[in-house]
Amino acid sequence: MSFFAPFCLPFMIGAAVMFVLLAWKWGSWLWRLPEADKRLVAKGIFTRATPEAVWETVRESLLHRRIFRIDPLLGYMHMSLAFGWFLLISVGWIETVAYLGLRYVPLQGHVFFKYFATGLPHKPAFDFVMDLLLLLVLSGVALAWFKRLRSRALGMRRTTRHVAGDRVALSALWFIFPARLAAESITCALYGGGSFLTGGLGAWLAAHVGVMPLMTAETVAWWFYSSCLGIFFVALPFSRYMHIFTEIPLIFLRRYRLRSGEKQSSYDHFQVEACSRCGICIDPCQLQSVLKIDTVQSVYFLRDRRYGMLRREVADNCLLCGRCAEKCPVGIDLNTLRVNSRDALRNVPDERRYDYFQGLDRSSGEGRVGYFAGCMTLLTPRTMQSMERIFEAAGERVWWADREGGVCCGRPLKLAGETDSARRMMRYNTELFRKHGITTLVTSCPICLRVFREDYALEGIEVLHHSEYILRLIREGRLPLGRTTERLAYHDPCELGRGSGIYEAPRAVIEAVGELVEPAHTREEALCCGSSLANTAIDDGQQVALARNVAEELDATGAGAIVTACPLCKKALGRGTATEVRDLSEVVAARIRPAAGRATK
Amino acid sequence: MAIEFGYTISKPRAIDIDRNNLRKSDEILREMPELQTCIGCGSCTAVCTAGNLTSFNFRRVHTLVRRGEYRGAYEEMNKCMLCGKCRLVCPRGINTRGVVLLLKRKLGDF
Numbered sequence: 001m002s003f004f005a006p007f008c009l010p011f012m013i014g015a016a017v018m019f020v021l022l023a024w025k026w027g028s029w030l031w032r033l034p035e036a037d038k039r040l041v042a043k044g045i046f047t048r049a050t051p052e053a054v055w056e057t058v059r060e061s062l063l064h065r066r067i068f069r070i071d072p073l074l075g076y077m078h079m080s081l082a083f084g085w086f087l088l089i090s091v092g093w094i095e096t097v098a099y100l101g102l103r104y105v106p107l108q109g110h111v112f113f114k115y116f117a118t119g120l121p122h123k124p125a126f127d128f129v130m131d132l133l134l135l136l137v138l139s140g141v142a143l144a145w146f147k148r149l150r151s152r153a154l155g156m157r158r159t160t161r162h163v164a165g166d167r168v169a170l171s172a173l174w175f176i177f178p179a180r181l182a183a184e185s186i187t188c189a190l191y192g193g194g195s196f197l198t199g200g201l202g203a204w205l206a207a208h209v210g211v212m213p214l215m216t217a218e219t220v221a222w223w224f225y226s227s228c229l230g231i232f233f234v235a236l237p238f239s240r241y242m243h244i245f246t247e248i249p250l251i252f253l254r255r256y257r258l259r260s261g262e263k264q265s266s267y268d269h270f271q272v273e274a275c276s277r278c279g280i281c282i283d284p285c286q287l288q289s290v291l292k293i294d295t296v297q298s299v300y301f302l303r304d305r306r307y308g309m310l311r312r313e314v315a316d317n318c319l320l321c322g323r324c325a326e327k328c329p330v331g332i333d334l335n336t337l338r339v340n341s342r343d344a345l346r347n348v349p350d351e352r353r354y355d356y357f358q359g360l361d362r363s364s365g366e367g368r369v370g371y372f373a374g375c376m377t378l379l380t381p382r383t384m385q386s387m388e389r390i391f392e393a394a395g396e397r398v399w400w401a402d403r404e405g406g407v408c409c410g411r412p413l414k415l416a417g418e419t420d421s422a423r424r425m426m427r428y429n430t431e432l433f434r435k436h437g438i439t440t441l442v443t444s445c446p447i448c449l450r451v452f453r454e455d456y457a458l459e460g461i462e463v464l465h466h467s468e469y470i471l472r473l474i475r476e477g478r479l480p481l482g483r484t485t486e487r488l489a490y491h492d493p494c495e496l497g498r499g500s501g502i503y504e505a506p507r508a509v510i511e512a513v514g515e516l517v518e519p520a521h522t523r524e525e526a527l528c529c530g531s532s533l534a535n536t537a538i539d540d541g542q543q544v545a546l547a548r549n550v551a552e553e554l555d556a557t558g559a560g561a562i563v564t565a566c567p568l569c570k571k572a573l574g575r576g577t578a579t580e581v582r583d584l585s586e587v588v589a590a591r592i593r594p595a596a597g598r599a600t601k
Numbered sequence: 602m603a604i605e606f607g608y609t610i611s612k613p614r615a616i617d618i619d620r621n622n623l624r625k626s627d628e629i630l631r632e633m634p635e636l637q638t639c640i641g642c643g644s645c646t647a648v649c650t651a652g653n654l655t656s657f658n659f660r661r662v663h664t665l666v667r668r669g670e671y672r673g674a675y676e677e678m679n680k681c682m683l684c685g686k687c688r689l690v691c692p693r694g695i696n697t698r699g700v701v702l703l704l705k706r707k708l709g710d711f
Contacts, residue, residue: 346702348705348709350679352676352679353676353679353680354680356651356654356655356680357654360654362654375650375682375684375685375686376684376685376686376689378648378650378686379648379686379689379690405650405653405654406650406654407650407654407682408650408682408683408684410682412682412683412684412685412698413682413683416683416698416702418683421679425682531689533683533684533685533698536696536698536699536702537696537699538696539635539694539696540635540691540693540694540695540696541694543694544694568685568689571689
């Protein structure tokens with residue numbers, strides 16, 4: 001039995017081109033991984049990370065659990081396409097084996113088996129299963145078409161605007177399965193076989209169309225099917241569909257603990273090209289929903305970066321709030337990629353720029369507990385005073401790192417892409433902390449907190465956000481508080497919630513002094529106050545518009561005051577509402593029972 | 602050998618806007634027109650983290666650059682830590698952090 005017909009050529013060429021390109025891409029990316037990353041891979045490959053990655057691949061690359069969580073219909077659409085196609089290929093493989101036994105069959109023999117197998121006795125069970133799977137995939141294609149018309153029905157208010165190359169690949173993909181249905185049905189019309197779908201359609205065709213036109217139509221249909229496949233395969237490595245093959249190694253590498261950093265590395269390729277441009281990141285973006293800016297979202301950022309056409313305007317215009325990363329079905333580390341793109345666009349190390357740090361030390365006080373206010377807290381003196389009262393009431397001896405001014409933590413500069421210079425600040429502050437021998441470092445600024453935890457090497461020093469620290473004092477009974485029935489609406493700062501995973505501590509503290517109420521978007525879904533230091537592109541009016549939008553939700557709770565745990569959020573929200581905005585520490589300091597305060601003195 | 606008195610006499614100096622090359626200054630203004638609303642109040646400088654530790658003066662650098670005096674501006678600007686306090690206090694709501702990055706981008710070769 002020969003497995004070749006001229007119509008197979010487009011498919012064969014397409015598949016060959018695709019596999020060569022894939023091998024080259026994967027190979028060069030892996031080859032160029034930094035040595036440390038290669039060691040991580042070598043270390044992780046024979047651990048349970050590998051079977052875990054296999055399971056995650058099944059869950060996320062075939063079944064798409066994360067998309068189901070966003071919208072069940074959207075999840076079904078993608079699952080029917082991906083898992084359906086996967087089953088068509090694998091069951092098709094089994095079908096060939098069932099028909100021919102274990103022998104070598106070239107790739108096109110498997111793919112176009114219906115065409116070549118007309119002379120063999122039919123196996124209705126396989127016909128039925130294959131028709132069912134084809135129907136599954138076709139239902140996904142139908143939903144994809146429907147999504148073009150009404151994306152809202154599938155849980156997406158906005159979808160991606162695609163580039164020309166993606167449109168070619170997309171059209172080819174959409175035609176593959178209808179073309180397969182047509183080709184197989186016509187073959188069934190001529191030679192019999194098939195089940196309820198191809199068989200049924202074939203019987204109908206046989207009854208209504210003559211044999212000669214059917215013969216011509218068969219050749220045309222198979223050529224068309226093969227061409228669609230060929231075009232799709234050639235376009236795949238250059239288009240959004242590269243995600244099909246990139247998400248799999250990404251899952252494995254992520255399980256081996258590879259991460260993107262502040263400098264670009266070869267691992268980033270896996271993240272960037274794993275983006276399917278599904279556009280799920282567009283809806284959560286407040287720049288889109290409030291400010292109607294629709295060219296800078298993660299999907300466009302990754303696209304521009306991948307094709308080497310990233311502009312500073314796009315890279316800079318992002319709050320790095322992380323709302324998109326929370327929803328990304330591929331789990332791409334969007335914020336880190338944005339930061340290392342900014343680094344590549346801007347980083348100009350200037351060794352002399354911070355020479356004035358030399359010998360600088362304006363800290364005061366003495367104690368094992370250090371308090372780092374951070375620049376923004378210095379602008380919100382009430383937070384500072386409240387912290388002072390809290391420390392005093394708890395009888396804590398405190399070393400004040402920067403009450404009289406100090407060096408910034410470095411995160412703002414890092415977020416702007418000047419990562420090397422930011423390192424100089426980090427080194428300075430680290431040395432300062434070490435010099436004063438603190439064992440606990442408390443900060444009331446989540447921006448500082450995050451950089452202390454992620455970028456500083458502070459072994460032996462416990463870094464706490466003031467919400468965690470205050471909660472600890474309360475639990476240890478060192479801070480006797482009087483509870484009131486005041487309703488307090490809590491705003492999650494991005495850097496504290498999504499950034500550092502601290503959701504419970506500030507809530508527990510609020511509940512110790514009043515009644516906690518939550519806005520519509522809260523915790524992982526919380527909105528950004530709009531004044532994020534990460535965005536150097538939007539203007540004042542736009543920041544206020546974002547703040548108003550957030551404050552509206554907080555005001556809708558009917559709370560007497562808005563409470564947040566970030567000095568920058570406090571400043572920002574204050575511009576968006578008439579309601580009083582307070583820092584967590586203020587709320588606590590106001591409820592310290594005076595007697596207890598005096599007793600500890 | 603001159604005697605060191607611990608002070609010197611400054612040379613008389615005037616900024617002649619007609620003579621200065623304002624090309625860069627115009628470019629900067631084009632990219633960030635909101636700079637025209639600056640009233641030179643100096644709030645940015647009053648709260649400045651870097652200005653608190655060294656002689657860095659954002660208001661001064663900006664004013665000089667706008668008048669075509671670019672020398673040393675890039676190095677001066679590099680003292681900024683980009684912490685963003687200035688942006689929060691600016692009464693005209695100028696995106697000062699954006700200004701810092703813009704000045705550095707435009708004046709890197711001066």
